[in-house]
Amino acid sequence: MTQRTITINIMRYHPETDSQPYLQKFEHIPYDNTMSILDMLNYIKENLAPELVYRSSCRMAICGSCGVMINNIPKLLCKTFVRDYVGKEITISPLAHFPIERDLVINMTHFMQSIEAIKPYIMDGLKLAKDEMNKQLPALLVKYQQFTHCINCGLCYAACPQFGLNPEFIGPAAISLAMRYNLDSRDNGHHARMPILNQENGVWRCTFVGFCSTVCPKQVDPAFAIQLAKVESAKDYLISKIKIQS
Ligand code: SF4
Numbered sequence: 001m002t003q004r005t006i007t008i009n010i011m012r013y014h015p016e017t018d019s020q021p022y023l024q025k026f027e028h029i030p031y032d033n034t035m036s037i038l039d040m041l042n043y044i045k046e047n048l049a050p051e052l053v054y055r056s057s058c059r060m061a062i063c064g065s066c067g068v069m070i071n072n073i074p075k076l077l078c079k080t081f082v083r084d085y086v087g088k089e090i091t092i093s094p095l096a097h098f099p100i101e102r103d104l105v106i107n108m109t110h111f112m113q114s115i116e117a118i119k120p121y122i123m124d125g126l127k128l129a130k131d132e133m134n135k136q137l138p139a140l141l142v143k144y145q146q147f148t149h150c151i152n153c154g155l156c157y158a159a160c161p162q163f164g165l166n167p168e169f170i171g172p173a174a175i176s177l178a179m180r181y182n183l184d185s186r187d188n189g190h191h192a193r194m195p196i197l198n199q200e201n202g203v204w205r206c207t208f209v210g211f212c213s214t215v216c217p218k219q220v221d222p223a224f225a226i227q228l229a230k231v232e233s234a235k236d237y238l239i240s241k242i243k244i245q246s
């Protein structure tokens, strides 16, 4: 039986030798129906380009490390299959809107700082006795459960035109995570998170394009989280006005 093959273009950039990123073409790469794009990159690294640099770890859409652009759409390498590109060329480039470190590896410093800034942990909760559990009811869990599924892959930032225009925008994943805790009945950290979401580069930078939710590999729906956060932000504003007048 003839081995099936495909052509793949990979963006390369080694800052010490390249003045700018460029596409390298790899032709006649063998594949079968079980192969992910990550498997294909591993084949290329092992056989054709040992110096190729990209991130991956879990190979099962859990660690969030393998985000790239595949034919200009943000995707996880390990969750995308070669069989879905038969008859086309595949072009892989680093996640859009992030600074490139090397080949497909991006600098995620701003992303990590944004996640850290919104204080992604339960704050000022009840003081519990030793061994006592602070339980959560299923009816309350559904309010924020989908936001807990984020794997910090950054795909939503690569999909966000506002982050493309303004790299200081706190962004979809950080806002989703803020709402994950603000909506948790065990948390009392609203007062610490909302000033960050209310600021110039907070929720109001979002123009509700919604592509962040389309590309999210875990169905977090960050666009929905941002709209919830806008409601909270508007409430904060109105309350502050009422306090000034009274
Ligand atoms: S919200 Fe979705 S796309 Fe954004 S970082 Fe989390 S898992 Fe990735």
Ligand code: FES
Pocket: 055, 056, 057, 058, 059, 060, 061, 062, 063, 064, 065, 066, 067, 076, 077, 078, 079
């Ligand atoms: S390798 Fe972990 S999410 Fe793809």
